[in-house]
Amino acid sequence: MSSSDTSAVHVEGLDRVFTSKQGSVTALTGVDLDVAPGEFVSLIGPSGCGKSTLLRLVADLDEPTSGTLEVFGKSARQARLDQDYGIAFQQAGLLPWRTVARNIELPLALHKVGKAERQARVEELIELIGLTEFAGSYPDQLSGGMQQRVAIARALAERPRLLLMDEPFGALDEMTRERMQNELARICGETGAAVVFVTHSIPEAVFLSDRVVVMSPRPGRIVDVVPVRLPGTTRDDALREDAAFFDAVAKVREALHGEAPVGTRGVENR
Numbered sequence: 001m002s003s004s005d006t007s008a009v010h011v012e013g014l015d016r017v018f019t020s021k022q023g024s025v026t027a028l029t030g031v032d033l034d035v036a037p038g039e040f041v042s043l044i045g046p047s048g049c050g051k052s053t054l055l056r057l058v059a060d061l062d063e064p065t066s067g068t069l070e071v072f073g074k075s076a077r078q079a080r081l082d083q084d085y086g087i088a089f090q091q092a093g094l095l096p097w098r099t100v101a102r103n104i105e106l107p108l109a110l111h112k113v114g115k116a117e118r119q120a121r122v123e124e125l126i127e128l129i130g131l132t133e134f135a136g137s138y139p140d141q142l143s144g145g146m147q148q149r150v151a152i153a154r155a156l157a158e159r160p161r162l163l164l165m166d167e168p169f170g171a172l173d174e175m176t177r178e179r180m181q182n183e184l185a186r187i188c189g190e191t192g193a194a195v196v197f198v199t200h201s202i203p204e205a206v207f208l209s210d211r212v213v214v215m216s217p218r219p220g221r222i223v224d225v226v227p228v229r230l231p232g233t234t235r236d237d238a239l240r241e242d243a244a245f246f247d248a249v250a251k252v253r254e255a256l257h258g259e260a261p262v263g264t265r266g267v268e269n270r
């Protein structure tokens with residue numbers, strides 16, 4: 001079996017050039033990447049290096065200029081039609097007039113899942129994100145972190161084998177952000193979903209990922225892939241103090257700075 005049959009995401013020789021009257025911008029060039037089922041991969045790199053563009057291509061929100069892109073061995077379009085992935089972006093994007101439960105239920109309702117099944121799934125998901133008491137609350141009654149948890153639950157509603165996340169915790173304060181990272185690590189462990197995760201934070205990428213993909217300034221290319229091997233099977237706060245964690249943070253930092261000077265805009269060292 002070729003890698004493209006087994007990968008959650010298979011990208012080969014991918015280019016994306018945006019053309020307009022002002023000229024053309026090469027956002028991505030020669031990108032090769034495989035994400036295995038159940039694997040957590042983060043994309044990190046300076047502002048404008050094409051991280052969101054790559055994620056949007058995988059999500060079939062945009063089309064490559066050239067190259068191969070497959071999601072579970074299918075075209076991105078087919079994977080979208082088959083609901084193979086869930087998406088969560090920086091803005092939680094909840095509908096303010098629907099309760100927490102009804103926001104989570106939305107993709108199921110749109111796909112005509114029966115009422116009893118919908119209710120059971122929503123209950124399960126609300127428990128998973130620890131918001132059972134807030135099922136009947138509206139988004140504006142929740143904190144930013146809680147809203148983001150609801151967005152994650154909604155992305156998981158259809159049991160996707162793949163989650164695409166673009167800076168989902170970027171707008172949260174540091175403490176909430178670390179709590180959300182713990183939560184996401186636990187959820188991924190429980191659901192076994194593969195994740196492609198865009199972030200500007202090196203520690204966040206290291207804490208969550210099996211591998212960190214480091215990209216260069218425009219035109220975006222992959223300059224390094226740092227494997228993260230942290231001890232134990234669960235990712236919790238103790239890991240943030242572990243020597244292996246600091247070691248991986250240093251490796252990612254070196255990979256980033258090999259391409260650009262310290263303080264590269266758009267990458268957080270904290």
Ligand SMILES: Nc1ncnc2c1ncn2[C@@H]1O[C@H](COP(=O)(O)OP(=O)(O)OP(=O)(O)O)[C@@H](O)[C@H]1O
Nearest residue numbers: 018025027046047048049050051052053054218266
């Ligand atoms: N629809 C578009 N039309 C023209 N250019 C675009 C479009 N989308 C992205 N670009 C350009 O492609 C490049 C990559 O953008 P992208 O948003 O993928 O970067 P990024 O790495 O996600 O940045 P950031 O970290 O700041 O979010 C940028 O130069 C951007 O201006």
